[in-house]
Amino acid sequence: MPEVLKAPLAVEFPFTRSLGPVQSAFLTGLRERVVLGVKTVDSRTLVPPVEYDPVTAEELRDLVEVAPTGTVTTWAWNHHPRRGQPLGTPFAWVLVRLDGADTALLHALDAPGQDAVHTGMRVRVRWAEERTGAITDIACFEPYDGEPAQRTGHTGEFEDAVTGIVAAARLDYTYSPGRAQSAYLHALSGRRTVGERCPSCRKVYVPPRGACPTCGVATSEQVEVGPRGTVTTFCIVNIKAKNLDIEVPYVYAHIALDGADLALHARIGGMPYDQVRMGLRVEPVWTEGARFPDHYRPTGEPDAEYDTYKELL
Amino acid sequence: MTREIREIAVVAFAQTGHRRTSEELSEVEMLMPVLHDVLARTGLKAGDIGFTCSGSSDYLAGRAFSFTMALDGVGAWPPISESHVETDGAWALYEAWVKLLTGEAETALVYAYGKTSPGDVREVLTRQLDPYYVAPLWPDSVALAALQARALIDAGLTDERELAAIAARSRTAAAANPHAQLRGATPPGDPLVAPLRTGDCPPIGDGAAAVVLAAGDTARRLCDRPAWIRGLDHRIEAHSLGVRDLTDSPSTRLAAERAGAFELPVDTAELHAPFTSQEVVLRRALKLDLPGAEEVRINPSGGALAANPVMAAGLIRLGEAAARIQRGESDRALAHATSGPCLQQNLVAVLEGDAQ
Numbered sequence A: 001m002p003e004v005l006k007a008p009l010a011v012e013f014p015f016t017r018s019l020g021p022v023q024s025a026f027l028t029g030l031r032e033r034v035v036l037g038v039k040t041v042d043s044r045t046l047v048p049p050v051e052y053d054p055v056t057a058e059e060l061r062d063l064v065e066v067a068p069t070g071t072v073t074t075w076a077w078n079h080h081p082r083r084g085q086p087l088g089t090p091f092a093w094v095l096v097r098l099d100g101a102d103t104a105l106l107h108a109l110d111a112p113g114q115d116a117v118h119t120g121m122r123v124r125v126r127w128a129e130e131r132t133g134a135i136t137d138i139a140c141f142e143p144y145d146g147e148p149a150q151r152t153g154h155t156g157e158f159e160d161a162v163t164g165i166v167a168a169a170r171l172d173y174t175y176s177p178g179r180a181q182s183a184y185l186h187a188l189s190g191r192r193t194v195g196e197r198c199p200s201c202r203k204v205y206v207p208p209r210g211a212c213p214t215c216g217v218a219t220s221e222q223v224e225v226g227p228r229g230t231v232t233t234f235c236i237v238n239i240k241a242k243n244l245d246i247e248v249p250y251v252y253a254h255i256a257l258d259g260a261d262l263a264l265h266a267r268i269g270g271m272p273y274d275q276v277r278m279g280l281r282v283e284p285v286w287t288e289g290a291r292f293p294d295h296y297r298p299t300g301e302p303d304a305e306y307d308t309y310k311e312l313l
Numbered sequence B: 001m002t003r004e005i006r007e008i009a010v011v012a013f014a015q016t017g018h019r020r021t022s023e024e025l026s027e028v029e030m031l032m033p034v035l036h037d038v039l040a041r042t043g044l045k046a047g048d049i050g051f052t053c054s055g056s057s058d059y060l061a062g063r064a065f066s067f068t069m070a071l072d073g074v075g076a077w078p079p080i081s082e083s084h085v086e087t088d089g090a091w092a093l094y095e096a097w098v099k100l101l102t103g104e105a106e107t108a109l110v111y112a113y114g115k116t117s118p119g120d121v122r123e124v125l126t127r128q129l130d131p132y133y134v135a136p137l138w139p140d141s142v143a144l145a146a147l148q149a150r151a152l153i154d155a156g157l158t159d160e161r162e163l164a165a166i167a168a169r170s171r172t173a174a175a176a177n178p179h180a181q182l183r184g185a186t187p188p189g190d191p192l193v194a195p196l197r198t199g200d201c202p203p204i205g206d207g208a209a210a211v212v213l214a215a216g217d218t219a220r221r222l223c224d225r226p227a228w229i230r231g232l233d234h235r236i237e238a239h240s241l242g243v244r245d246l247t248d249s250p251s252t253r254l255a256a257e258r259a260g261a262f263e264l265p266v267d268t269a270e271l272h273a274p275f276t277s278q279e280v281v282l283r284r285a286l287k288l289d290l291p292g293a294e295e296v297r298i299n300p301s302g303g304a305l306a307a308n309p310v311m312a313a314g315l316i317r318l319g320e321a322a323a324r325i326q327r328g329e330s331d332r333a334l335a336h337a338t339s340g341p342c343l344q345q346n347l348v349a350v351l352e353g354d355a356q
């Protein structure tokens, strides 16, 4: 078996989320070092507050301030903090019921060791130095052995309330393409295009994905195709893509390589964009060290008859 | 109220050998042998299936629309009647069961797969949490389960010794399960997020599973002893962890009630408890700790502590329970699946075989 191909793959996105009125008040409050809860119809105070009652689904709007001090209701000791978590040294995950609240908030507790943590212990909010209106405006909790802190009597009305958050998220993967695509990529590195034939319907798939989507069976017989092929259809790209150093307009085309039953797509170069047409015969152009063709260019052969590629459109 | 319920059964089940990594295979390459296996058990061809439903999550392997690629393994041309859920395949089975109940299909293929090896599954699962108040803190799946375990210990409902015994019992049972990833007892291991130790946590791995459902006489024709679905229900908890009583699972209890689980005793329970402490919660919610329930075989397959291909592990519980009925080793079994942090959502099925 050839070596398994692997490559790093990062999926990263800044999620922009708008806030409902209760969430907005809560997160704006954190920015102003005020903790707000919301009252339910049966007079329970939920912290963190939600827009709708978790039991009755009724809309909730009655904001009420609670104290930045509270009691640990359960905890877990995190020996090895991970990326993105509130503290970089070992800490306790805690659910904290703040004084004045009936429910608990999840956060981190900074403590010297797990012997210093127990259910029922008193803690208080440690505020982040820079606050933007986010749950991370609470840097963490810390041990506290005083009376419940005084509330400021805040109404929950703020100037300049936050209306949204931007939550950055990044996940890192090690991508491996599987058996069929690995074989395809290995062959490409030798400048050969190798597809796979379905044992049932005999179609040759390029690039192969390991299964015939029509028959639902594994493809395995390797078939070298091309290098020449026929443009089956195309479009003209007029908008420059970010990080792509190609002058617009250019042509992006579906190309049925000779011997393949599925068209792959690639850029057409080597001729004016407005002269590319269906049936145009093309061949790959390789650049030094590349693992795949840079683009396809005209071969100069006569155009293919429509009937020879109409099934591949 | 009386209701005429169409008889529907699980008639076949297949799964991969679950492994730490399947890096040499794409998702469809991992899944396809399981699809062929489950169809071969019934003699059906893909084109004979009335409805196809799958469960998976693109986040696990970081491959957008991977479920459409996986469909390549089904043979979806000419176009088939098909659906997908972005959660455990047990919920795909629920959708297929409803489809069969409507009479719109006679048979259904349900499959699920999870390829967690390309990513860091503890981190990936943080992305399913409340995006405003919780996800920005990146609390991983083990940390949340550990908060639940501590709450159970504080309440006197379990202790670390019992948790270790659950792990040992599960993995010892898995020695007889050729598909399991951890086969045979493992040491409790080091604390991972205390009070949970590595032994309290599921193995991380890749795998797939599939079942075929059939209605009435079709089921009798396809299978010597169909596993009849007598009841199936799923329920959800409030999403905020701090609102819930983490030592209890009212959603599991309600789903079990609605599925008829308490009407007659079961002899087998396949519980989807990825963490040892969650089995304690489930046994209480399902009344499996009450006098008289001592005879119930809990997780004879080894459960999720022996193999936990995320998105398939719940469907596997239903498949394992059904396979036990088909083999004549059970007459009435309960199967449970969960999704989300700390048993957020729960599904309960009651399966029965005809008198032997």
Ligand SMILES: [Zn+2]
Pocket: A198, A199, A200, A201, A202, A203, A212, A213, A214, A215, A216
């Ligand atoms: Zn085919």
